[in-house]
Amino acid sequence: MSNKxxxxxxxxxxxxxxHWLQLLVVVGALLSGFFAPEWWLGIHVWLGYGxxxxxxxxxxxxxFGPEYSRxxxxxxxPKTLIxxxxxxxxxxxxxxxxxxxxxxxxxxxxxxxxxxxxxxGLINLGGVENQGALAxxxxxxxxxxxxxxxxxxxxxxxxxxxLHILGVVVEGKISKxxxxxxxxxxxxxxxxxxxxxxxxxxxxxxxILSIAGIGLILVVGSVSMSKVPASGFIAMPxxxxxxxxxxxxxxxxxxxxxxxxxxxxxxxxxxxxFGEDASLDDETRDIIANYLxxxxxxxxxxxxxxxxxxxxxxxxxxxxxxxxxxxxxxxxDEEVFKSKPVRTAANCExxxxxxxxxxxxxxxxxIPKPKKQP
Amino acid sequence: MRNLxxxxxxxxxxxxxxxxxxxxxxxxxQLETLAKSDDANFSxxxxxxxKKLFSAKxxxxxxxxxxxxxxxxxxxxxxxxxRAGKAIDPMALSKTSDRYTDPKKVEKWFRRNCNSVLxxxxxxxxxxxxLAFMISQ
Numbered sequence: 001m002s003n004k005x006x007x008x009x010x011x012x013x014x015x016x017x018x019h020w021l022q023l024l025v026v027v028g029a030l031l032s033g034f035f036a037p038e039w040w041l042g043i044h045v046w047l048g049y050g051x052x053x054x055x056x057x058x059x060x061x062x063x064f065g066p067e068y069s070r071x072x073x074x075x076x077x078p079k080t081l082i083x084x085x086x087x088x089x090x091x092x093x094x095x096x097x098x099x100x101x102x103x104x105x106x107x108x109x110x111x112x113x114x115x116x117x118x119x120x121g122l123i124n125l126g127g128v129e130n131q132g133a134l135a136x137x138x139x140x141x142x143x144x145x146x147x148x149x150x151x152x153x154x155x156x157x158x159x160x161x162x163l164h165i166l167g168v169v170v171e172g173k174i175s176k177x178x179x180x181x182x183x184x185x186x187x188x189x190x191x192x193x194x195x196x197x198x199x200x201x202x203x204x205x206x207x208i209l210s211i212a213g214i215g216l217i218l219v220v221g222s223v224s225m226s227k228v229p230a231s232g233f234i235a236m237p238x239x240x241x242x243x244x245x246x247x248x249x250x251x252x253x254x255x256x257x258x259x260x261x262x263x264x265x266x267x268x269x270x271x272x273x274f275g276e277d278a279s280l281d282d283e284t285r286d287i288i289a290n291y292l293x294x295x296x297x298x299x300x301x302x303x304x305x306x307x308x309x310x311x312x313x314x315x316x317x318x319x320x321x322x323x324x325x326x327x328x329x330x331x332x333d334e335e336v337f338k339s340k341p342v343r344t345a346a347n348c349e350x351x352x353x354x355x356x357x358x359x360x361x362x363x364x365x366x367i368p369k370p371k372k373q374p
Numbered sequence: 375m376r377n378l379x380x381x382x383x384x385x386x387x388x389x390x391x392x393x394x395x396x397x398x399x400x401x402x403x404q405l406e407t408l409a410k411s412d413d414a415n416f417s418x419x420x421x422x423x424x425k426k427l428f429s430a431k432x433x434x435x436x437x438x439x440x441x442x443x444x445x446x447x448x449x450x451x452x453x454x455x456x457r458a459g460k461a462i463d464p465m466a467l468s469k470t471s472d473r474y475t476d477p478k479k480v481e482k483w484f485r486r487n488c489n490s491v492l493x494x495x496x497x498x499x500x501x502x503x504x505l506a507f508m509i510s511q
Contacts, residue, residue, distance in 0.1 A: 347458065
């Protein structure tokens, strides 16, 4: 008998690549989600699509992959689970080649949470941002709830990642094997006198067919679904009167940015308009007032319209006085608003390139560096 | 000789053209009529008085806009900027050649801006002086 320790291939190359790619994607998504500024949303979303692709692979591999990647190889009875836990307590753990019963539970939980994070993210993107495959199908309120679920699952995921690492460390100590190394080279050593079990091979044809099939359905489905117009936005004609009369002094504010009462109050007294007399003849004023009231915030289901419905009691006509506006701009240095090229907080277009459309998408924010006043 | 005949015939068909030199002059003529009815001794608009009005600081209007120069920059030949950050074409006729031709527009902005800066309507004399200054620039 040879002295050389015999090895057994536990994790095939695709499974290992999947594992480490998923680590990168998850860390990237967590960092961009928690710490990156709003305009990184596009990167966060693409990491999410990457995660979905990885999960499709993992699930197909769970049915058709090599022995230890198959779900059926790590579904354990409660009895086995209990004796595994007992074994750990007594320092005499049972030996498993692939996932042990506790580790297996974590794998299922991780896959479930990652699927939940992907789905809640997609619903949040469609409902709140009016983007992605679900933009035409999910309302703001649903998207908002999905956002809270997404955040909760992200915290749960962080806790699970730490538990997963703890599990690897503990299991490694107890079984005196390097589990991280196994996930890199794919092998685990056989114990003294242990026989290599007979392993089910990868069923490449069904695996590839199912990955391609699910992938095709997801891509074609989401591309055709994202062609449905975003549910938060309605068709609105452009009012030449509003454009020409009001744009002499300021940007054209989208009518969805204030509720109808606010527009009515504003248009009722234009001689006191933010510190200036902006009075109009009655006919022109009525045309503009009717237009703004007709397309006020109540008529839209966008992120801005939903949040700007709640105006300030003292200053009901000032968008920048709303609690929502203040909250979303709290981190921005006063200097940015005061100096060129922004000049004033009322100049939405200086940072929001899509302000005209009322969308205010996260990716369309670009805050210019303040220039020193001459 | 032939040209003269053409001109005469045009003038004969459109007598209004002979009476008015253009919409800007109409705006001024209208203000002159009003100034005369205010003051029998009215002897024409004065660009120097218009210049003073343009640069003067007032405490009677809205605190945000004490002077024309608050938004129009200190020289009529320079572009101005509204408080909301929009550029305003220079007031001087030499810089913005289509100014002061639409009587409705002229009235709208005198009504708004006199109220904002002076806290009252401007008199026909003030308006005429102001336009005389801008046209001379």
